[in-house]
Amino acid sequence: MDLSNNTIERITKIYGYLDALEERGVDFVSSKELAEALGTTDHTIRKDISLLGMTGYTRKGYSVRFFKKELAKKLELNKKRKACIIGLGRLGTALLDYERAKEDGFEVVAGFDCSINKLERIRTHIEVFPMSELENIIKGRSVDLGIITVPAKSAQQVADQLIEAGIKGILNFSPAKIVVPKNIIYLDMDFTNALRFVAAKFITKQ
Amino acid sequence: MDLSNNTIERITKIYGYLDALEERGVDFVSSKELAEALGTTDHTIRKDISLLGMTGYTRKGYSVRFFKKELAKKLELNKKRKACIIGLGRLGTALLDYERAKEDGFEVVAGFDCSINKLERIRTHIEVFPMSELENIIKGRSVDLGIITVPAKSAQQVADQLIEAGIKGILNFSPAKIVVPKNIIYLDMDFTNALRFVAAKFITKQ
DNA sequence: TCTAATGTGTGAAATAAATCACAGATGTAA
DNA sequence: TTACATCTGTGATTTATTTCACACATTAGA
Numbered sequence: 015m016d017l018s019n020n021t022i023e024r025i026t027k028i029y030g031y032l033d034a035l036e037e038r039g040v041d042f043v044s045s046k047e048l049a050e051a052l053g054t055t056d057h058t059i060r061k062d063i064s065l066l067g068m069t070g071y072t073r074k075g076y077s078v079r080f081f082k083k084e085l086a087k088k089l090e091l092n093k094k095r096k097a098c099i100i101g102l103g104r105l106g107t108a109l110l111d112y113e114r115a116k117e118d119g120f121e122v123v124a125g126f127d128c129s130i131n132k133l134e135r136i137r138t139h140i141e142v143f144p145m146s147e148l149e150n151i152i153k154g155r156s157v158d159l160g161i162i163t164v165p166a167k168s169a170q171q172v173a174d175q176l177i178e179a180g181i182k183g184i185l186n187f188s189p190a191k192i193v194v195p196k197n198i199i200y201l202d203m204d205f206t207n208a209l210r211f212v213a214a215k216f217i218t219k220q
Numbered sequence: 221m222d223l224s225n226n227t228i229e230r231i232t233k234i235y236g237y238l239d240a241l242e243e244r245g246v247d248f249v250s251s252k253e254l255a256e257a258l259g260t261t262d263h264t265i266r267k268d269i270s271l272l273g274m275t276g277y278t279r280k281g282y283s284v285r286f287f288k289k290e291l292a293k294k295l296e297l298n299k300k301r302k303a304c305i306i307g308l309g310r311l312g313t314a315l316l317d318y319e320r321a322k323e324d325g326f327e328v329v330a331g332f333d334c335s336i337n338k339l340e341r342i343r344t345h346i347e348v349f350p351m352s353e354l355e356n357i358i359k360g361r362s363v364d365l366g367i368i369t370v371p372a373k374s375a376q377q378v379a380d381q382l383i384e385a386g387i388k389g390i391l392n393f394s395p396a397k398i399v400v401p402k403n404i405i406y407l408d409m410d411f412t413n414a415l416r417f418v419a420a421k422f423i424t425k426q
Numbered sequence: 427t428c429t430a431a432t433g434t435g436t437g438a439a440a441t442a443a444a445t446c447a448c449a450g451a452t453g454t455a456a
Numbered sequence: 457t458t459a460c461a462t463c464t465g466t467g468a469t470t471t472a473t474t475t476c477a478c479a480c481a482t483t484a485g486a
Binding site: 215 | 223231233235239297321324364365395407413414415420
């Protein structure tokens with residue numbers, strides 16, 4: 015499939031919104047309502063949906079339940095690709111036990127840390143390993159996604175190791191700016207960058 | 221100023237990259253190198269920079285130090301707008317003490333939680349308040365940014381309160397999909413959404 | 427069973443963004 | 457001091473995205 019980044023971002027948010035609507039027991043939703051929720055126009059929403067080859071009902075909108083299920087199928091959210099977490103500090107261990115990931119396309123199958131001490135102390139049902147095992151585990155278990163929660167100074171090195179081991183995507187929670195080849199899916203999740211982004215939005219909006 | 225979201229995103233990342241380069245003692249950087257770091261083209265980088273009205277040196281590139289300083293000025297990262305954190309759980313308290321925010325345009329001036337117990341137990345040098353004080357504090361101290369770290373089920377309500385109190389931007393760490401008026405700067409920072417986004421990238425890239 | 431209201435789906439048009447192409451500047455090396 | 461290589465800056469062009477406009481479908485109400 016061939017969707018723009020913006021479309022993917024909107025579709026992802028639509029999914030989250032559908033999730034909330036389903037919980038509230040709503041049956042149908044219109045492109046207009048979705049547009050308002052996402053801060054865009056109904057045209058854009060309908061284009062996005064039609065790009066996915068999906069379809070709604072005239073005068074009713076889209077069936078929340080069906081649309082959500084169909085979207086999950088399209089985005090392969092039920093596929094449970096394998097993910098691992100590198101760096102088992104506060105954030106890393108919290109994410110380790112984030113069971114909900116399974117409903118969003120990923121299953122955390124391993125944790126890594128360079129401190130043997132830490133590995134021994136951790137209580138979790140996910141297997142944890144020393145860094146030396148990284149390549150073995152990633153290759154052996156076909157892990158697709160690496161979630162980096164190490165301190166900034168070792169982030170690039172960890173990313174390099176992940177890529178070397180054949181990882182396909184990286185989610186970076188460290189404040190370091192990581193450089194990755196274009197074929198790697200990469201997303202920055204760090205607070206510092208978010209603050210700067212928001213700061214920049216402030217100066218452009220006012 | 222009038223910059224596209226994509227440009228802002230790139231500029232923000234460039235800033236992070238300059239930061240790293242400065243630390244490594246690098247003097248000059250070319251648009252080509254920046255492009256490789258961000259996974260885009262040198263043309264795009266130069267356009268972005270020229271859009272900001274900034275300029276480099278022929279055959280040398282951009283002075284890291286000067287460029288970074290200039291960018292900080294343009295993005296008003298030294299301005300220290302006021303921010304508050306709502307929800308003082310693990311994440312919220314961690315962010316409360318994130319001193320670095322000051323270098324990225326924001327200063328956390330208050331924390332809020334609905335649990336009086338929690339407020340009494342918290343040890344921090346930032347002032348914390350019960351939710352009933354939200355409007356007072358935000359208006360009284362001209363707080364610009366609300367950082368939401370409450371559980372999903374109360375996120376929308378908190379957002380509504382913030383907006384009512386006159387907040388200008390919201391950073392949402394909860395997995396809830398929040399609906400805000402268009403004039404509010406809004407950024408989703410939640411893990412769930414990020415996972416779905418990455419899952420969607422997987423299906424489009426392969 | 428008509429009519430009005432409402433919401434989808436999609437080519438066409440408009441707008442925005444990225445890329446190209448190349449002139450201009452300047453450092454480097456012989 | 458000349459020739460060359462390299463990197464910026466920016467109009468022009470291409471490509472991508474968003475918005476528009478409207479035909480079509482269907483529900484609800486009279």
